[in-house]
Amino acid sequence: MAISRKLVLLLIYIVIAAPPRADAAITCSTVLNGLIPCLSFVVNGGKVPPTCCRGIKSLYGIAKTTVDRKGVCSCLKIAASSVSGINFKNAAALPGKCGVKNIPFKISPKADCSKVR
Template identity: 45%
Template sequence: MAALKKVATLALAVLLAATVAAPPAVVRAAMSCSTVYNTLMPCLPYVQMGGSMPAQACCGGIRTLLAQANNTPDRRTICGCLKNVANGASGSTYVTRAAGLPSKCGVTLNYRISTNVNCNTIN
């Protein structure tokens, strides 16, 4: 169950991490995997069970994470955290659902979520 939660969170964050518009500079701590997982936890039910639309809290979490990832190191960290979780999960159904979350939440990304994503190419 924990691996499934991490897979769902991973796939979603990977999609969202690469194409964040830079928000105003704010002094804060570097992004952590803990922050990524906690912020995207409301997306877990959708990723695990599907449905017509994810919860509003899920889409809000995606937008929050994107707003916080205002530099390349943070975006790459998010990608790495989520990729590690996805690679540890069995089956691709969860990753496929997570990959669809950005469009369901009205977020546009310039890459596809995948367990094979090269996080070093994210700017």
Template identity: 40%
Template sequence: MAFQGVRILLAAVVVCLLVAAPCANAAITCSRVATLLSACVSYLRGRSGPIHPPPPPFCCTGLRSLNSLAKTKAERQAACNCLTQLFRGVNLGRARTLPASCGVRIPYPISPTISCST
């Protein structure tokens, strides 16, 4: 009986490894980008004014995480394409200053005419 339990446990572990393995090297998806930057939405849709509030801490954490995930050109392009779809209608001034406000360096300017192919 104990042997049967060990076999079931071993089978469950193998299934978990097979399911998790593709996720470890998975490309950046729009749902992942949306999740990472969900805390930024209200900040990016806010109005600019004379007093510019800082972005929420979780927004900066998500931006840092996304920046560290997007290592290759293909990953940066995927993230860029997602961002252009997900964040239409945001306050461009806040979007442009978000990386600097969070202490994140990105290799391209934020612009409504950005080309994600480069």
């Protein structure tokens, strides 16, 4: 099933409205652009698109500092709170399905990003 136009517009709004983090090298725009290909899986399940896994691996590779990891967590928390229809079991399964282990937080609107190291 294709991602609805409303969902894409909501994500664009999140990218524009999310406050910039002066201390983080990774912006919310970078996070969300890398993970847009994952939306179909987190909403509908099925097969994880290869472009989704590339985005997850790329973010994991560039989020080297605690500040960057907290920034990624915060961006994902905003998205998780704002996008309806997300199946959080699917979202939690993404890193493992893409061969990325040791993600220091869960993709959830209840994530405590202050504890990310």
